[in-house]
Amino acid sequence: MTGSSSEPRMLATQLLDSYEAGSSFFFASPKRTMLARGTFATVPHSGGTNALELLPERVATVLNEAREAAHDIPVAVGAVPFDSSIPAQLVVPMTIQRAGPLVFDSAAPAQRPLAERYTVQPVPEPAAYLNGVAQALKLMQSGPLRKVVLSRSLQLNAATPIDLTQLLRNLARRNPSGYTFAVDLPPQLAATPGAGRRTLIGASPELLVSRSGLQVLANPLAGTTPRSADPIEDQERAAALRVSPKDLHEHAVVIESVVEALRPYCKTLDVPAEPSLVSTPTLWHLSTRISGELKDPSISSLMLAVAMHPTPAVCGYPTELAHAAIGTIEPFERGYYTGTVGWCDANGDGQWAVTIRCAEADEHSLRLFAGAGIVVGSKPESELAETEAKFRTMLQAMGLGQGAEVQP
Template sequence: MTESPTVPQALAAQLLESYEAGSSFFFASPKRTLLARGTFATVPHAGGTNALERLPERVAAVLNDAREAAHDIPVAVGAVPFDGSVPAQLVVPMTLQRAGPLVFDSAAPVHRAPAARYTVRPVPEPAAYIDGVTRALELMRSGPLRKVVLSRSLHLSTPTPIDLRQLLRNLAQRNSTGYTFAVDLPPQATAPGAGRRTLIGASPELLVSRSGMQVLANPLAGSAPRSADPREDQARAAALLASPKDLHEHAVVIDAVAEAMRPFCKRLEVPAGPSLVNTATMWHLSSRITGELADPSISSLMLALALHPTPAVCGYPTELAHAAIDTIEPFDRGFYTGTVGWCDANGDGQWAVTIRCAEADERTLRLFAGAGIVAGSKPESELAETEAKFRTMLQAMGLGQGAEVQP
């Protein structure tokens, strides 16, 4: 493969229009758009209980083999799951095209599919999720657990095929400041005969990026739903920035991310306090942590796995939070709250946190949303936060309160 040169920003939309589910990887960040097609090589899965162990070494070996086979400027693209018991899905593509950021006409309408086409089934039910938050708060009162992120899923089905390219286009148009992605996944082993699956979403959160010796992490923790009323929306933003509960939640995440990055950096700059960022549906507390690597052999994937999972998607301490998630959540997260992105043979790359996403096949989608539970959390408020986070995917699908809910 010879990588296509970076094309002008105006052509980024052509990469989006060229996306084809089942044969493409798409990743758009605020500064670049990437489309990879075909599979030259697949990163092999490791045996044992931790499929992520030594993953950077396996990726480096595959990239080296690709380079020796005259596959110019090899890059690995794909997704890493939340749990190490699930294999990562990383491939070296046949072709790779890059462009500048996607730019949309702000006046252009977002395509909306008829809401009545879908039925929706929550897992767990809202009342069960509230019970789970209550259990988590009891664990915090009785032990050293400081934070746990509990998530919910929505199972949607439709009698007609899902237009994933249109869904991806809607996500990109509505979330231009985040990370829009679509990744091919293998069929479910537990569903014989099942077709292709696609991990699709629009994450607001950068896990880590590396460019040369410069690294950046941008964790988000502490959230509030947006309001359609401008005055109320600004009031919610101000309240979030002053909230002791949310500032505590954010500090737990920032401390853990900085601690994980320090061994790799000869310089690390951590903001004294968070700033506000927003998506179409949420306000978030944000901190941009920058650093300079001490060793050029440290790849973006190595950094991503050192940070993963952050307290923003798991909790703190990590092992206790992970155990609480396993006990309370009634489903496997799969690639949700993992990381999605790319890493090249030089170690440069970009990895986003896999949130505001769904796993889709031809006629079904499984959406995910979570909330960080800390001392002082109110179960009903955490449920409302997950409902607000679902809106990123639901609005891109043209769904709102009119969706038909399956009994």
């Protein structure tokens, strides 16, 4: 046998502490933790305009080959990009260790900054982002575009090496109800010539889809407001989000699309009539948990993820029009941001989270991403503020605001 699994008593925190950038895949959900090491096989990229559509078939082929080669843990792990012109980064690892949910000692010492000083470059600049939102609103007034998600990035550079293992710990500790991940990226995606390995790292609050046997779960989030340190104001913001016409409209567009994507694969679908509220340390979100039962056990979690990707929560609606608007307005390539990250085994079970609240990192830099959904009624200044709030997930995990310094 060429693979191995952990003992049931393995602590999730031990897997977290064992993560090593450049040789590991880490994925923690609210109920389980996974650490994969090494590469037994790599899922090849087919190229072409239908590369994403063909991805589940390619993964199934590689997993079957791994099983035939007596590899006892045929599981594909990794990340799928926003745009299918970029190859998915999926591998069958040599070993996988699994454990239950991460549980931390509340008495542990406070985190330290990952570096003492950073320089930061926003792309685009805030004023240009405001102009982009105004441009998107004009497109909606003159055509059938109903929603477009516009993103920003922050390039942070440090003179000293960034401890990605500590960053991953900080993210997991601060976001226990989310999906914490770290994925090795191929060197050719490095931002500068000659740069070394890159790591996709983050803590997403949003489950794209999971499959366990015939049971399917999706949990789209759309409609967001920043949290407040004042408890009374924080609850007022949450209550306002629950009844906000703009945010309820944005959420409804997403739910409509997700249900449309899942319905052909499911015998039953349970869709709550109204969204609920969920929170992270920095944000309130409108959330809908959609559950269903598959028609056919041959439908894998990755097939479902591909059918849903990209949802209007990260792209817009209608998808093709929103994708075109993003390509015109955003001044950078998203790469794996707003893609999906997770795993799928040879039986089809798996979990896929939406790749948000994340960064692409190398030894001395991180490129952070954040976006906001633009619909009729959006105000550019409010959307800019939403992206600032979404950056805080990564910034706080980096220790910024706790002794570190950011220089323009």
